[in-house]
Amino acid sequence: MATVYELHPENPQVRRVEEIKEALQDGAILLYPTDTVYAIGCDINVKSAVERVRQIKRLSNDKPLTFLSPSLSNIAAYATVTDPAYRIIRRLIPGPFTFLLPATKLVPKLVMDPKRKTTGIRVPDSKVCLDLLEALGNPIISTSAHLPDDDMDRNGYAGKAELFDRFDKMVDVIVDTGEDPGYQVSTILDLTGEEPQIVREGLGVEEVFSLV
Numbered sequence: 493m494a495t496v497y498e499l500h501p502e503n504p505q506v507r508r509v510e511e512i513k514e515a516l517q518d519g520a521i522l523l524y525p526t527d528t529v530y531a532i533g534c535d536i537n538v539k540s541a542v543e544r545v546r547q548i549k550r551l552s553n554d555k556p557l558t559f560l561s562p563s564l565s566n567i568a569a570y571a572t573v574t575d576p577a578y579r580i581i582r583r584l585i586p587g588p589f590t591f592l593l594p595a596t597k598l599v600p601k602l603v604m605d606p607k608r609k610t611t612g613i614r615v616p617d618s619k620v621c622l623d624l625l626e627a628l629g630n631p632i633i634s635t636s637a638h639l640p641d642d643d644m645d646r647n648g649y650a651g652k653a654e655l656f657d658r659f660d661k662m663v664d665v666i667v668d669t670g671e672d673p674g675y676q677v678s679t680i681l682d683l684t685g686e687e688p689q690i691v692r693e694g695l696g697v698e699e700v701f702s703l704v
Contacts, residue, residue: 494523494659494666501525501669504623512665513627520664521545523637523656524624526560527617528588528695530655530673532663533560533633542602542633548662549635556605558590558612559631562622567591567613570598570631577683580703584681585615586622588695592682603633610684620669636677 495515497508516522516535521544523532532548534541536559545557561567564581571593573581581591595604595611604611614634616622625632637655652673656666679700680692688704690697 493661494663496656496666496668498668498670499620501671502619504620509623509627512624512667515665516541516624516628516632521548521662522632522665522667523659523663524620524665524667525618525669525671525673526614526621526634527586528636528674528676528678530637530652531634532637532659533635535628536600536603536631536633539600539602542600545633545635546602548659551635553602554606556610556612557603558614558634559603560614560616560621560625560634561631562625563615566631567593567615570596571611571613572596574683577688580681580683580688581615583703584696584699586617587615587699588617588676588678589700590614590678590680590692592680592684592691594684608684612680614678620667637673 497512499505499508519538519541521534521541523530532545534545564585567573590612592610592612595609599611655673677694679694679697681700682689682691690700
């Protein structure tokens with residue numbers, strides 16, 4: 493049974509953030525809200541936790557996992573960022589955008605795309621996420637809490653009560669900000685080539701259209 497932490501969405505309680513950080517360092521799996529949808533995550537550097545996330549999501553090892561970073565400078569530690577990519581990312585973060593970039597050696601093999609050697613990174617517009625990232629000091633895996641056999645509402649995602657009930661025995665920590673889950677996914681932007689490519693249209697796609 494998961495431990496539920498109630499966090500204020502704009503002013504997360506420092507002590508509770510610290511407790512969640514310690515749990516993540518110990519290999520906990522987290523169900524938490526982002527600026528898009530609720531996500532399943534863990535400390536990117538805890539291999540056993542990443543493997544559990546893959547099991548929960550039923551993802552084979554050739555399917556890459558997206559992770560959250562706190563800033564553009566942190567992105568540059570985990571991915572190769574060209575000058576054109578830098579200018580685009582700087583305009584869009586923080587926000588509901590996932591950037592596909594060439595991975596550096598800091599990205600675990602279990603996280604990156606094994607064929608392309610790329611990784612997906614987001615800088616969320618979420619105080620809860622950013623405070624957790626700052627406390628942990630490492631990126632946090634972020635894959636949508638959406639399973640094929642969930643009870644779905646008309647938008648395609650489970651309501652909060654259904655979501656929490658579904659994952660209660662799968663995860664170790666649940667973050668509750670008192671807000672309903674979002675249902676619109678991030679826009680995915682591939683920045684690995686000479687020209688940026690929109691891979692998936694989601695939240696904020698109009699802003700991307702104005703840049704590419």
